[in-house]
Amino acid sequence: MKAMTSLLYRPFKPYRFIGETQNPHITKIIPFDGSIEVEWIDNGSDGEHSITVRKMGEETVVRTINPAPYSVKISDLENLADYEVTLSRNGSDKSITRRVRTGQMPGDTPVCYLHPDDTVFDFSGIFVAGPSIVRCPSGRLLASMDVFSRREEYACLSHLYYSDDGGVSWHWRGDLFPCYWGRLFLHNGKIYMFSGTNGQGAAVISCSEDEGNTWSAPSTLFYACYKGAYHSAPGSVVSAHGRLWIPISMGKWDQIGFGMGYISAPSDSDLLNPQNWEMSEFISHDPNWPGSPKNVGPGLDDQGADIEGNIVCDDNGNMHALYRMDIAKGVPHTGKTIVLNIDPSTPDKSYTFNSIPDCPVGCNSKFCVKYDPKSKMYIMIGTEQSLEQAWHRTVISMAVSKDLHEWRVVKKLFDYHEMDRTMVGLQYPDWDYDGDDIVMLLRLGFNQADSHHNSNCISFTRIKNFRSLI
Numbered sequence: 001m002k003a004m005t006s007l008l009y010r011p012f013k014p015y016r017f018i019g020e021t022q023n024p025h026i027t028k029i030i031p032f033d034g035s036i037e038v039e040w041i042d043n044g045s046d047g048e049h050s051i052t053v054r055k056m057g058e059e060t061v062v063r064t065i066n067p068a069p070y071s072v073k074i075s076d077l078e079n080l081a082d083y084e085v086t087l088s089r090n091g092s093d094k095s096i097t098r099r100v101r102t103g104q105m106p107g108d109t110p111v112c113y114l115h116p117d118d119t120v121f122d123f124s125g126i127f128v129a130g131p132s133i134v135r136c137p138s139g140r141l142l143a144s145m146d147v148f149s150r151r152e153e154y155a156c157l158s159h160l161y162y163s164d165d166g167g168v169s170w171h172w173r174g175d176l177f178p179c180y181w182g183r184l185f186l187h188n189g190k191i192y193m194f195s196g197t198n199g200q201g202a203a204v205i206s207c208s209e210d211e212g213n214t215w216s217a218p219s220t221l222f223y224a225c226y227k228g229a230y231h232s233a234p235g236s237v238v239s240a241h242g243r244l245w246i247p248i249s250m251g252k253w254d255q256i257g258f259g260m261g262y263i264s265a266p267s268d269s270d271l272l273n274p275q276n277w278e279m280s281e282f283i284s285h286d287p288n289w290p291g292s293p294k295n296v297g298p299g300l301d302d303q304g305a306d307i308e309g310n311i312v313c314d315d316n317g318n319m320h321a322l323y324r325m326d327i328a329k330g331v332p333h334t335g336k337t338i339v340l341n342i343d344p345s346t347p348d349k350s351y352t353f354n355s356i357p358d359c360p361v362g363c364n365s366k367f368c369v370k371y372d373p374k375s376k377m378y379i380m381i382g383t384e385q386s387l388e389q390a391w392h393r394t395v396i397s398m399a400v401s402k403d404l405h406e407w408r409v410v411k412k413l414f415d416y417h418e419m420d421r422t423m424v425g426l427q428y429p430d431w432d433y434d435g436d437d438i439v440m441l442l443r444l445g446f447n448q449a450d451s452h453h454n455s456n457c458i459s460f461t462r463i464k465n466f467r468s469l470i
Contacts, residue, residue, distance in 0.1 A: 107459030132234035152199025247309030293330030337362025425452030
């Protein structure tokens, strides 16, 4: 076996089990009302294959079919029921049995699904999260998502999907390893993936020059240590003032708070060369900042978190960062975000404090905000909460602002607030512009996921003519 030469695997298997890459492998299993969609590959043979479907816990086979090459939709199944699906080669060699629960998911179409009892990726996790989306120059959409467990330090794997029809259908391109908390972005005609190696790992970057078909090996930019683990999530990457800017955090949940900072590199430099990157100093939440909720800050009842940041730049070159605040024990305990200043002339220096404005979708869950040069507005999509429903992740809304200080909700995109908040979650939106539309991914805990947080699906939604909502 050769050393690592690419971020992309088809599929990835832990090195002890590298021989399993020659077995039949189900790459995608997606639920719908009374049906499922299955895609697969077999690196070991082009022979005849069959797919067997049975209800979980039962011996009787529901159906055995000979699929069309590499994909099939299986209909007339019982809705809201759990099934086991196995791919066989020539009636003998079999894939790992996958599990799926039928039922429609919120959004236009599911991209990736992982049943909470499906252990095929258990070396990384059993829940799917961290969606990231980017529109390629050709119009192709790329979507990634990672696989995690209750022990984030084990999480190391992401999936990559593509759509060449505007998001109507999605297909598996491969597995990305090592890749966690990954963010896809377009720069100078190339697609990049910036991520961590695992939940407490180093920051790495990889590049694709053919819109996701092939990838370079990851380059390590910054290492981590016990008290300085890289923490991030899919979000904005901004090119401004001759540099590329990416917000990050450093810290761990079992430490006291996180530090907020960013990394940057010259826009015309080789982004795979670590020597071109620079990391800023970090600042932590200060409970004395004007507008900070009471009881929030390092050493207090609520550490404040300040993670999962976004960087924005307006037409005048003014740069700011907005971070998620975790203030469920604060007063107030929702409805705030934090705005920080960036001085582009000193990329090694930390942010400076700007303000903590009222923001209905800016805390207790990740959001994504970008500047729209056509409308001259900042657009934020995130989980909307209320004082009565802090920590609920059942409503996804779009909010807009002219100045980052006064925000208003213009559309509730999804509203499931009447459902069980412990079992239903719509969260971690990531989105990109596609002409006059917004293309968005959502992380879902739905239809009997492990919990609202331990999600089982990533779905795609197109918000058509989004400026009409503003």
